[in-house]
Amino acid sequence: MQKRNDQAWRGEVEEIYKNYSIYHQGNGLEQVIFQNGPGLFKNRSFQIISKLKEYGFLSNTGKLLDIGCGNGGFLKSFQELFPNWVNSGYEIDEKYKENVLSIPNVVNFYSSDLSIIKEKFDVITLIHVLEHLSDPWDYLNKVKDLLLPDGILLIEVPNFRENPFDLIIADHIVHYSLDTFNLIVNKLGGEIVYQSENIVHREITICVSFSNLLKEKSKSEKVPPEVKNLNLVITNEYIYNLEKFANTIVAESKTGVSLGIFGTSIAATWVLSVLGGESISYFVDEDINRIGRRIFDIPILSPENVSADSILVLPFKKEIASSIFHRLFLNKKINYLSPEF
Incomplete structure (x- = not known):
């Protein structure tokens, strides 16, 4: 499901990012997620990396690139759990360059265009990046070229079917379900080797491998009608109920x-x-x-x-x-x- 990429949307997003400060409510610290049991919290990145370690997806050494690294929240957690890896960060600007390079085991910080990156990596991460991109397929096509032959691409995005409020986030232009991810990865010639909707509640986590690239691109380059129709039905239902919820809140506020x-x-x-x-x-x-x-x-x-x-x-x-x-x-x-x- 995708919003319209028009001048009004682009203007709104530009206004949002004029004074954007990452994790402002938490004083720059990454948000925590609730685990079973009272008072048990871990930040989102730590939770994701812990599960991947538990499932044996990562070796003890390697090279990682975190695309959309922000102020380095994911890289901090990663170096704690994998202290022998060599890590790099990428952002669209250099606002947090010094913060990122101060993290142990981070050796490079890239900004501007992906084309400036000449090395290849065992793992590339895209944590809450793709929902901001109007053409995720084109972007992923560039990213996969930065992977080593047996490399893994780790993607984390909101799951709009489980989190209807994702639809109201102005700078999220694409809203994902596992169905649409399977289509995108198939078109890229990759394979989803792990997927979960439970590592982080209301989010999708997938690991993609391109080690057995298909000789030909999949012919399924369009969203199947049944998936498209289901997403449309779900979206319309959510919008209707959001409007109804808003009216209820306004009524209660007057009591x-x-x-x-x-x-x-x-x-x-x-x-x-x-x-x-x-x-x-x-x-x-x-x-x-x-x-x-x-x-x-x-x-x-x-x-x-x-x-x-x-x-x-x-x-x-x-x-x-x-x-x-x-x-x-x-x-x-x-x-x-x-x-x-």
């Missing part, structure tokens, strides 16, 4: 009850925008790097500090919202709102 939002992600800020930046008393987050900070000058509280008799907006699919509420707020006199999808 005078204290209203809070769980999370500080883009879904949470969307809820705030629905209310025109008003009527929200606080955000709630479990991430200790975010608790005590402010977002849009609204305080971020821990779950323990949420006052009774308030209404909490949980911008997640209903089964996830229910799980969060029962884990953290069941014994409090708190009501919550969540979408119907």
Whole structure:
């Protein structure tokens, strides 16, 4: 599923990145993800790399290139778990060059165009990159040429079928499911050797090998009608329910009850925008790097500090919202709102 790449979209994205600061809510630290059990958190990169290590996809030594490395969050976690690897980072600009090169085992920082990179790598990572690109196939075609013959391409993207709020993220132009990834990889002549929708909840993780490149490109260069139709049905259903959810939030905001939002992600800020930046008393987050900070000058509280008799907006699919509420707020006199999808 893809948004329209027109002048209006490009202008909006340009405005977003004028003052963009990575992981701003966490003071530059990568977001954490919840694991089973109270208080058990790991950052997203550490979780991904740990699973790949557990499954034996990576040897003890090698060369890695992290495309879209940002301020080096993935590279930091990777060198902790694979201290004998030689690593490099790539970004579109040099804003975080010094940060990245200060990470142990990072020997190169590349920017500008991929064509400046002359060496080849055992592993190339694209963590939350492809959803920003209007032509992912063309980009991946260039990336695969930077892999060694037995190299692995690691890709992580939001799973829009499991995370409807991905549709409202302005700078995400392509929204992925495993069906569309299989098509793209097949067209590139590669093979998905590992795939998961569970390493990080609501995200897709795949590892791609090109060691047995097909002699001819797949003839299946278009999305099959059944996949295209299913994605369209799901998208329309999500948009309808997002609009319905927005109307419910607005109605509740007029009751005078204290209203809070769980999370500080883009879904949470969307809820705030629905209310025109008003009527929200606080955000709630479990991430200790975010608790005590402010977002849009609204305080971020821990779950323990949420006052009774308030209404909490949980911008997640209903089964996830229910799980969060029962884990953290069941014994409090708190009501919550969540979408119907």
